[in-house]
Amino acid sequence: MAAGRPRRRDDLKPQALRPKEATPSPLAGESPAELRRLLRDMLLIRRFEERAGEQYALGKIGGFCHLYIGQEAVAVGSMAALRPDDYVMCSYREHGQALARGLGARSVMAELFGKATGCSGGKGGSMHLFDAERRFLGGHAIVGGQIPLVTGAAFAIKYRGGDQVAAAFFGEAAVNNGAFHEALNMAALWKLPAIYICENNRYGMGTAAERVSAIYDIAARACSYDMAAETVDGMEVLAVRDAVARAATRAREQQVPTLLEVRTYRFMGHSMADPIHGHYRTKEEVEQHKARDPIATFPERLRAAGMLDEEGWQAMEADVAAEIEDAVRFADESPDPEPSALSAHVYREA
């Protein structure tokens, strides 16, 4: 239990909730190709989300849309530590995890467009991405609901004697929901191979963590369940990868769960209806966090280590841009779902 004494409201200092100063993992011994792959995955999410925001403004995407910009290192670092046969479940802010899990920009964009070619056949939309083949068991649009489901997935793994893990992604506001407590208690009690990845981006929609949580050091909540926990710098992709890898090893070898609090920051509003700053956070605060933008800092580190040159970076940008362009075109040109699809899958097809 790395977190130490639970902090309470009295201890509240603004800096306590900011990501800790970067202590970047040394790049020595890392595969340059693998690091460039991590960078490309983060860049893909960033550019995808920028286009999604634009397509929303154009009316191509409807309903409610929550962008992942700023948090890319969490999804990419986590997926890098998981195996293809592990299981992943997410909240409604899950475009990033879906892309990092390899769902493909085409199938995710088409889902946002509500097209038949989308990963959920157009029936789910932004908050309900799903891909059984990649064991990406969905975005879930009610806060905290996926946490017990992950407990159940981990139970099934153990029941069958497998060595996979089940990972849950959720925001810090979800930990105040009963479902979180019930699910973590059960996972600890039954010793299940689960990883609970709390992406602490400071705000549940427009409400800051310290305004709704008596204890705001989220990793400390693991004390309640005698569960292993770590606080991780979510702006640092390798720190996330390594922490998830430790949790995965613990789950595979000892069959015990871990709570990870990953401190990150969302650069955009909660949804497309929410301005970037104003109501509940200042421009200065957003700028302060943007100084640690993984899309800016990680390429810098690779450059400094001689693992990326300007030409390589430009080629990566161009390659990602082409992939996103292709995804938007694919989504735009894909057919709408047929009305006959409407009643399919309400029950098992006869």
Add this chain to the structure above:
Amino acid sequence: MAEVTYLEALRQGLREEMRRDERVFILGEDVGAYGGAFKVTEGFYEEFGEARVIDTPISEAAIVGAAAGAAHMGLRPVAEMQFIDFISCAYDMLTNYVATARYRAGLPTPIVVRGPCGGYVRGGPFHSQNPEAAFLHTPGLKIVCPATARDAKGLIKAAIRDDDPVLYFEHKFLYRRIKEALPEDGDLLTPIGKARIAREGRDLSIITYSAMVWKALEAAEILEREDGLAVEVLDLRTLVPMDDDAIVATVEKTNKVMIVHEDTRTGGVAGEIAARINERAFEWLDGPVLRVTAADVPLPYAPTLEDYVLPQTADVVAVARRLAAY
């Protein structure tokens, strides 16, 4: 008389009741500093302060449970569900505790649980629901579903003053799409349990509530213009207690009745209304009681599918023509 939207009318009603009665307070997710997900409580935090406009954690069971406990002690809480779909997280509190408190223990629970319901906004399966039927079946809860700006205001005020728990389902599609001139002063109250004739007619009745009132009125216009039919539209406004007398009266008047609701079909409110008509006014019917509802599927996100599954004006017109032919 100033024109106000449905949302502004609701906001006025809430604000007036908070000014009138200091026992009234609001709690919910993002209702304070943020002003509510749809801005229903914008400005309240500034006017009433954080003691009466309370930002809660995302904890629906505790929001409703704490509201009920405070209501037992004599306060008048208004709990917001950010989307009414999330009320299912508080189902235990509402059905086991709140609904039975008076019956079990003589405990009054004058709470209002309110939130945005309904589709037509591409909200997908967890942000578009109409959960009224789930609660219609639980004795002890009242349910109101305003269709107009006037009733958005009148029913929230009546709900807050009611001594029993009231579920107030406001339709998010109507928030900023309808407007009405309302008197700026005076106490605008809509009695709970009273339906309203939204349009007079003699040939056929459409019984409906919430956003479907507007589809029914559009359909009535078309049927008058193209078929020469005088269609009566009855806006129930309250589902529990249901205004049986108004239902029977319209059946006796037109002898042909259909029911329109946005919720799914099986186990929906329409079935209950049809049964009541069967019991109380069967002799007055010249045709079957027909329904226009959503299909029995979860609400899909894709615009084409959502439009297909939810009732549209053309669906109402088509069923009305079938009924008129009897």
